[in-house]
Amino acid sequence: MSTAETIPIIDFEHFGDGTSPEALEICKKFYEACRDVGFAYLINTGIPQEKVDGMFEWLRSYHCYLMSSAKLFKLPLEIKKKALHPPEGWRHRGYSGVGVEQVSQMVFDTEELASIRKGKFPDFKESFDMGDETSPQRPGLENIWLPEEDLPGFREFALDYCETCRAFQMARVLPALSIGMGLNRNFFDEHHKSGENHLRLLHYPEGPAEAFESGEKRRIGAHTDFGTCTILFQDDVGGFEVESPSQTGVFIPAPPIPGAAVLNIGDFLMRWSNDTLKSTLHRVRAPPRKTSADGTTRERFSVPYFIVADAKTTVDCIPGCWGPDKPKKYQPINAGEYLDMRINAAY
Numbered sequence: 327m328s329t330a331e332t333i334p335i336i337d338f339e340h341f342g343d344g345t346s347p348e349a350l351e352i353c354k355k356f357y358e359a360c361r362d363v364g365f366a367y368l369i370n371t372g373i374p375q376e377k378v379d380g381m382f383e384w385l386r387s388y389h390c391y392l393m394s395s396a397k398l399f400k401l402p403l404e405i406k407k408k409a410l411h412p413p414e415g416w417r418h419r420g421y422s423g424v425g426v427e428q429v430s431q432m433v434f435d436t437e438e439l440a441s442i443r444k445g446k447f448p449d450f451k452e453s454f455d456m457g458d459e460t461s462p463q464r465p466g467l468e469n470i471w472l473p474e475e476d477l478p479g480f481r482e483f484a485l486d487y488c489e490t491c492r493a494f495q496m497a498r499v500l501p502a503l504s505i506g507m508g509l510n511r512n513f514f515d516e517h518h519k520s521g522e523n524h525l526r527l528l529h530y531p532e533g534p535a536e537a538f539e540s541g542e543k544r545r546i547g548a549h550t551d552f553g554t555c556t557i558l559f560q561d562d563v564g565g566f567e568v569e570s571p572s573q574t575g576v577f578i579p580a581p582p583i584p585g586a587a588v589l590n591i592g593d594f595l596m597r598w599s600n601d602t603l604k605s606t607l608h609r610v611r612a613p614p615r616k617t618s619a620d621g622t623t624r625e626r627f628s629v630p631y632f633i634v635a636d637a638k639t640t641v642d643c644i645p646g647c648w649g650p651d652k653p654k655k656y657q658p659i660n661a662g663e664y665l666d667m668r669i670n671a672a673y
């Protein structure tokens with residue numbers, strides 16, 4: 327099965343306010359993709375391409391014939407460390423250097439986590455994590471910024487980018503999911519009031535191709551996302567893979583499509599829907615070596631925006647998703663506690 331058949335492309339252009347017959351068709355297709363694959367490419371999201379391109383510009387160095395300036399990940403380590411991520415995993419804000427974080431999938435035992443870290447090389451990536459500041463931040467989750475003079479304008483740009491993604495979430499993503507599931511279009515709104523979403527800026531440095539091929543280095547291990555759903559933009563390097571809907575343990579490429587975001591369902595929607603919607607495993611590998619390559623795997627940048635339910639929310643099976651012939655598969659959980667538990671396991 328080719329990727330094009332496996333991960334549907336959903337066009338939001340004619341979504342409008344979500345009430346027209348065309349909009350209802352979009353909701354239906356979106357829902358089916360989330361149910362059958364857990365992933366969809368989204369086009370015409372309304373997130374301006376200049377903002378997405380601008381976000382990537384902030385991550386790399388900038389060169390033109392008159393000047394060259396270091397952007398976020400190209401700054402010297404001592405500067406990046408001025409915004410260092412706190413030692414507690416759940417306080418997921420600020421800069422984490424290469425090798426600090428190791429993503430795992432539902433392993434919470436301290437000894438087992440330590441042996442995963444010992445046995446394998448941690449994810450070969452560095453990241454900068456931040457949240458929306460339009461509503462009060464959860465104590466302990468306040469943003470950690472670089473001093474303005476070290477990257478002037480970055481904070482303002484990144485916060486505006488978050489707001490743009492949040493507007494897409496509230497106007498289109500959550501209504502389309504609710505309508506597709508046969509719920510009131512505002513069903514999920516009350517659980518996403520405080521905007522505790524999380525923007526993650528990721529840099530996977532370059533390295534010798536053999537190190538990636540032998541498994542000595544890896545980019546990000548297979549995992550599901552913890553929250554409601556994720557909107558991801560990736561650069562043109564490739565390497566992103568999604569577990570096949572029909573074959574457990576088999577991963578298929580989800581290559582970048584210019585202008586498209588990748589949306590995936592996270593654990594909250596899987597639990598809310600009693601497994602009707604899929605929180606699918608995904609990972610990032612080094613892209614296949616090109617014949618002309620000089621033995622170096624290109625660096626890669628990506629920007630996931632995690633839509634998460636408010637920390638106080640109880641995530642429990644939605645009425646209609648369970649009954650005598652379909653018992654509840656999951657116990658109710660507190661959203662904040664679940665997120666903290668999963669993120670703590672990565673640090």
Ligand SMILES: O=C(O)CCC(=O)C(=O)O
Binds near residue numbers: 546551566627
């Ligand atoms: O880098 C990517 O493209 C995906 C990252 C990812 O899956 C994550 O951070 O949860």
Ligand SMILES: [Fe+2]
Binds near residue numbers: 549550
């Ligand atoms: Fe992910």
